[in-house]
Amino acid sequence: MxxxxxxxxxxxxxxxxxxxxxxxxxxxxxxxxxxxxxxxxLAEAGFRVIAYDRRGFGRSDxxxxxxxxxxLADDLAxxxxxxxxxxxxxxxxxxxxxxxxxxxxxHAGKGxxxxxxxxxxxxxxxxxxxxxxxxxxxxxxxxxxLRADRPAFLETFLRVFYGNGVFGGGVSDAMLDWSLQxxxxxxxxxxxxxxxxFGLTDFRPDxxxxxxxxxxxHGTADKTxxxxxxxxxxxxxxPAATLIGYEGGAHGxxxxxxxxxxxxxxQFLRG
Numbered sequence: 001m002x003x004x005x006x007x008x009x010x011x012x013x014x015x016x017x018x019x020x021x022x023x024x025x026x027x028x029x030x031x032x033x034x035x036x037x038x039x040x041x042l043a044e045a046g047f048r049v050i051a052y053d054r055r056g057f058g059r060s061d062x063x064x065x066x067x068x069x070x071x072l073a074d075d076l077a078x079x080x081x082x083x084x085x086x087x088x089x090x091x092x093x094x095x096x097x098x099x100x101x102x103x104x105x106x107h108a109g110k111g112x113x114x115x116x117x118x119x120x121x122x123x124x125x126x127x128x129x130x131x132x133x134x135x136x137x138x139x140x141x142x143x144x145x146l147r148a149d150r151p152a153f154l155e156t157f158l159r160v161f162y163g164n165g166v167f168g169g170g171v172s173d174a175m176l177d178w179s180l181q182x183x184x185x186x187x188x189x190x191x192x193x194x195x196x197x198f199g200l201t202d203f204r205p206d207x208x209x210x211x212x213x214x215x216x217x218h219g220t221a222d223k224t225x226x227x228x229x230x231x232x233x234x235x236x237x238x239p240a241a242t243l244i245g246y247e248g249g250a251h252g253x254x255x256x257x258x259x260x261x262x263x264x265x266x267q268f269l270r271g
Contacts, residue, residue: 003082005055005075007066012059013052013079017043021085022269024051025076027094027119028194029154029183031058034093037258038265045266052079054096056190058182067193069201073102080111089114089269093254094225095198097122102201105209115214116265117234119222119251123203124229134199134229142195150191154183161224163250169221171255207237214241215268217261219249242268 002010014032022042024035032051042049053060055075056067066072076099080088088111092100097120104112124134145153158179163169171179183191218231227245235243244264246257253261 003079005078009055009061009063011052013050016049019046019048020087021048022089025092025096025099027096029186029191031182041262056187062187064189067190067197069098069102072099073106076103077107086111087113091116093118095121101203101206105206114212118217119225121198121225123233139195139199143192162252169250169256216241216243219253220245221248222251224251
């Protein structure tokens with residue numbers, strides 16, 4: 001089904017199961033389909049699971065603009081309002097953690113009772129005083145690679161994303177192929193613009209708006225979104241948040257550590 005946003009962009013979503021709602025927000029450069037494993041298991045566990053494609057990705061509309069986090073948080077608000085959701089658990093993976101953070105501040109966390117940040121980009125913006133965060137030169141290299149040969153760049157990127165070839169990571173060739181298919185389904189403009197969105201947005205002020213139980217899940221060997229600039233910063237700025245680190249885990253722990261992650265998530269949602 002589709003939900004229309006304030007500017008008329010249609011967002012594709014899957015709405016499975018019954019019970020307390022859990023909204024899953026996917027990472028870059030994938031789509032809501034990447035939540036397949038967790039969506040089925042959470043619905044079977046008694047939750048209503050909504051997984052949507054961010055604008056520009058998957059089966060959602062592909063406008064040429066609107067890839068800043070204010071707009072993306074408004075899109076999330078349109079999902080919650082359009083489905084009349086309350087007592088919601090927001091679960092954001094990677095870039096999707098930014099939507100959770102910006103929604104909590106921009107929309108005062110309306111209707112949200114729990115938050116989960118998985119391999120999240122929050123806050124990641126470079127902090128010159130502490131020497132951590134995204135390097136603008138690295139972000140530019142990503143965009144250069146996308147412009148030069150998007151399929152080749154993403155194929156290489158996804159191997160690092162899942163930690164293929166390193167201890168504690170790795171997925172099947174079939175999973176890599178499927179992930180590349182999802183990534184190539186996205187708008188090239190959205191793929192480019194979102195690099196600046198997740199790399200240059202300062203989420204530190206948003207963290208003050210988290211007034212609900214918050215779970216942070218992250219791989220300790222994440223090379224895509226390093227834990228030092230993200231999960232460790234979250235718990236430094238939000239001491240009440242709970243951090244679980246997956247030893248040796250790369251970025252895509254929703255696939256590489258699917259079973260323990262599901263167990264930890266389920267315990268938190270039922271707690």
